[in-house]
Amino acid sequence: MMSKSLSKFGLPILVLFLFVGMISGSEGIGGIDYENYELTHSLSLVAICLIIFTGGLLTKISDIRPVMKSGVVLSTLGILLTTGMIGVFCHYLFHINLFESFLIGAILSSTDAAAVFTVLRDRNAQVPKRVKSLLELESGSNDPMAYLLVTIFLGLYQADIETSQMNSLISFIVNPLFGIIGGYAFFKIFKLINDKVELDFQGLYPALALGFLFLNYSLVTSFHGNGFLAVYIFGLKVGNERIIHKQILTSFFDGISWLFQIGLFILLGLLVFPSRLLEIASSGAMLAVFSIIIARPAIVFICLMFSRFDYREKLLISWAGLKGATPIVFASLVAMNVGKEANFIFDLVFFTVIISALVQGSTVKLLAKKLNLLIESIIDPDFPIDLEVIEKTKNGIREFMIEDTDFAVEKRVVDLGLPKGTVILFIKRSGGFIIPDGSTSFKAKDKILMVTSEKDELESSMTHFKFDKTAPESIEITAS
Structure with a gap:
């Protein structure tokens, strides 16, 4: 009920749990005295790993491929520029040293996938697919670069400058490289074990993935x-x-x-002292x-200068x-x-x-509407069958789309003359x-899920959708 109410106003539901944490804290009605940054940071790492992995898991490479270049630029160069601009602003406005200023910039440099898509998700209308895909790619992949910058500037803020500069140079090369290699290697090992080992209960497979994560x-x-x-590469591959x-x-x-995001926001809310927020409100x-x-x-227009995205x-x-949540988690790392x-x-x-959550969250849909960028939402659910399980049997299974030029367009199932055993x-x-x-008649752009009695019959059955192969063969259609 509350989720639907907040959604109508365009507010991320997770903001509610942030306020729940604040109300439950030492200065709220709950009176819980909590200021353990070490524990918060440890639990936050668990939550962020799960959030980033799930972001990769739910991201379709086919959707982000057209915006891959723009997304990578935003999640790398965009993070660097954000850190620089906010750092310079903080240095002159708050009169603090450059390392502390750039540390604040790095903390605030990333966008949050959960916040973005809680706001943009709508059953009736959505933004254009390439805009959604870019935001999805950016918010899902910019945390690693932001975290790298946070650790670098935290080191510069705390340690010997010359040593930190050398470590920073090494980190820029080694840190992402090892991340990509590690994520890909762990996926290969996980896939081998997941596909080959027969566990007694299906519930053990998520536990296996959790352990690998x-x-x-x-x-x-x-x-x-x-x-x-x-973790992101691992999730993307899975x-x-x-x-x-x-x-x-x-x-x-x-x-x-989602469970860990809710817990994370409540925990972060507990760390906050409302009286201190009033002191820094201006x-x-x-x-x-x-x-x-x-x-x-400014950063979006610079990074997308040569892209195909228009002004709106x-x-x-x-x-x-x-x-x-990510910037708050990074801030708790600094506090620790x-x-x-x-x-x-x-x-x-x-x-x-x-x-950001209150102002942008409550107005982003309104802006999309004003810019004529809200379009009718088209739901594209996955087929309710685990295709990979069937592929381990002798049966063939294929998911494909009816193209405009296919013979099957506007034809009935019975007109195709499908071979016996094709369902x-x-x-x-x-x-x-x-x-x-x-x-049942087929239409262009229909997506079909077809099963054959043997794997080597798949290609033969596919030709009946492409060409007129009508023959007096048995046709079998399932009703369940």
């Missing part, structure tokens, strides 16, 4: 690689390769990532306005760059290492994130499923 992060990080990037039990894994991680408001109105649009789409992408000196940074970041399980059309019978 955290082992991936831990080992890559121990070798000074980017653990977050490794979501886009043919592996057994993918539907079980997707459902499990989608649910558990500074936080100025930083939020600069970040939302000046820095983000760039404006929407600029406004949809919501902040979420620096101590009470970091209270100003933590409170400033928290205030900016709240303003059309589902036709996906307009976001729904049709269980066909002999009189």
